Amino acid sequence: MAEIILTIVVEVVKCLAPPAYRQISYLRESKYTSILDNLKTEVDNLKSEKVSIEHRVAEAKTKGEAIEENVENWLEGANDVIVKADKFTDDEAIENKRCFKGLIPNLKTRRRLSKEAERQKEAVVKVLDARRFDRISYRTAPEDIRLIPNKDYEPFESRMSTLRSILSALEDRDVNMLGIYGMGGIGKTMLAEEVARKVKSDKLFDQVVFVEVSQNQDIRKIQGVIADKLGLKLHEESDEGRAGSLYEGIKKVKKILIVLDNIWENLNLGSVRIPLGDGCKVLLTARSLNVLSEKMDCRTNFSIGVLNKEEAWNLFKKMAGDYIEGSEFQSVARDVAKGCAGLPVSIVTVARALRNKNIQEWKDALEKLGRPSSSNFKHVQPDAYKAIKLSYDKLVGEELKNIFLLIGYTAIASIDELLMCGMGLSLFQGVNKMEAARNRVHTLKKELFSMHDVVRDVAISIASTERNVFTATNEQVDGCREWSDGSAIKHCTSIVIHDIKPNLLPKVLECPQLELLFISDDPCETSPVTIPDNLFKSMIEVRVVNLTYIRSLPPSLGLLSNLRTLSLCRCSLPDISVVGDLKKLEILCLRGSYIKKLPVEVGELTWLKLLDLRDCFALKVIPPNILSKLSHLEELYIASELFDFADWEVEVEGVKNASLEELKHLPNLTSLELHVYDVGTLPRGLLLEKLERYSIHIIRIGDDEDEDEDEGWEYWESTGIWCREFRLELNDKIRLKDSLIVQLQRIEDLELRRLQEQDVDYFRNELVKVGSSHLKRLRMRGSRLALSPAESEV
Incomplete structure (x- = not known):
């Protein structure tokens, strides 16, 4: 009855006193309810927008980017407004604000609440209107x-x-x-x-x-x-x-x-x-x-001079372990430390090599340090040479020693390079599979990759005297007697030449015992190195060839019948068909090279285990029936940071490109890196559950009018060290049900863009099926969904 009377009063005021109508209308229950509903709707909108911005902020932070100050201020302001609005609706508006035991409405309180609800709604709308940002984050220099x-x-x-x-x-x-x-x-x-x-x-x-x-x-x-x-x-x-x-x-x-x-x-x-x-x-x-x-x-x-006696001893104890002081080791340990002649690199390498060794090994080390140095290596002090040679002798097993020397004289700097060279030379004992070899390399990484340049010099000296390894720069080769007359080169097992200049390569390298050859051109040289046609004619045992910045391949390369690894990185090669003659080849790396077409001859390399086509930005043609013939292939990489091979099943230059259906014929495949633009080119039944490592990007292309430039394909980012990584961008033609996510097992790093509301339940169900317990990182981008933090970032 009270509400009926109030409604009549409001209508009368509306007719007789319009200026007072707005104020008295706040007393109506329907007006108050409408304002409160509007407030709740706008708060829900703000919450959704806040979650979306937080997702983008979290993604930017994972990339190491800094967040714009206005974005952080907006999030803080949005949170304050949301908290106040929620408190208002929960603590005040829901309470029964009536007097006389609820028989008569408390008009004063209703008017106050109505005005407060409208004021808070306006505050929420104001924050929503301010949510447009030129950018969320910006790149910062990575911390050194x-x-x-x-x-x-x-x-x-x-x-x-x-x-x-x-x-x-x-x-x-x-x-x-x-x-x-x-x-x-x-x-x-x-x-x-x-x-x-x-x-x-x-x-x-x-x-x-x-x-x-x-x-x-x-x-x-x-x-x-x-x-x-x-x-x-x-x-x-x-x-x-x-x-x-x-x-x-x-x-x-x-x-x-x-x-x-x-x-x-x-x-x-x-x-x-x-x-x-x-x-x-x-x-x-x-x-x-x-x-x-x-x-x-x-x-x-x-x-800078050598350390004094006490400083040297303190450093030695720190590296070897304080247990050597006050024990039977102390006397001999002090003599060993003294034998390092105050040189920090000698102290560190010897102390670490002898850590936890028995007293006999300590005494043996002392005796070796006392011998005259057999090295006349001009860049290394005799005391340093003896100390580092001692630590090399203490390495357990020939495998570790071989890897130590290989890293030293080739200047290898990455896991992939060591993997390819080591496999080509059969250095990993009892290992035939790429994945097993990769695991072995990772166990060696920490111990051997942090090489001081003096340690590398000693490795080169040891390799030179004990393994017949020849390594030099362009300046050292020019005028070198061994190089010019071939007297010593003939017996070499490895040759490594950096930044070689034109006309310094002989017509034929007479090296019947050669197993490894590294040649890199000077990338700044305007006149490229021309490899003589018959350079490889007398290298019957060579197993690893690494050519960098080379402009052409000689026909004699096809004579290397025992070659296992061929690396042609950052080369400009108009024709590489000669590789088809290398029937025993297991690893072919063309990373960063300028090639337009993968020759059909590659299909004849039926023992190939690894094919690397990353960063081949000019590659436009992969003829059909090449990949399917590589039945022993274990690792396949076809992707890059800026350019991707995209024309699967498309005719280019009169040749119809290969289909990804060919991947079904690779039963040994364990690693795959692939970027595609059309989800329709991805066949079902690829047996992807067998993959140990993968990085698959399904990238949307088109000219949608509503496309956000900040979400273009060029901003896709990999974690760098990937294991099982999947990126998918959805649109009207690509739905989640059509993607490969149903085939991917044990996903560790998942990113989805433009996920729609109707996909959410399907996504959750499929994520459970493929094994979400392995998921370490989940990102949603460009999705208008109010997901919980656990659903947006893992």
């Missing part, structure tokens, strides 16, 4: 692991005065370049890293960049490292374009310190385009004062 505090760094007193002097020099306005020099393994890099960490923590510079130069200078690589650490992208192909972009990027930093570690010869800072001065300073390290003062014209230099 060298600049993270190092628990292994020892602040030796003999180094501290030098450290203080270097820091003082860096604050001197008149000093733009300074250097640290000392023998190999003395600790120059460790001191330089500590300088970099110190100036960063004390904020003496806005940016600190650490770059290892090494003996084989690579200007493009140096530029790339600096760019990466500054968060720059060098898209230019020409050297001039890259240099210009880097120069401008460095100039934008007000104060920057660039550390160039391990300089062997003159490095033209102008070629790199490092703008010395005007806020940019450079710290160099080198073994020779002559390199710093004469070749680099560096006038402020600091020498």
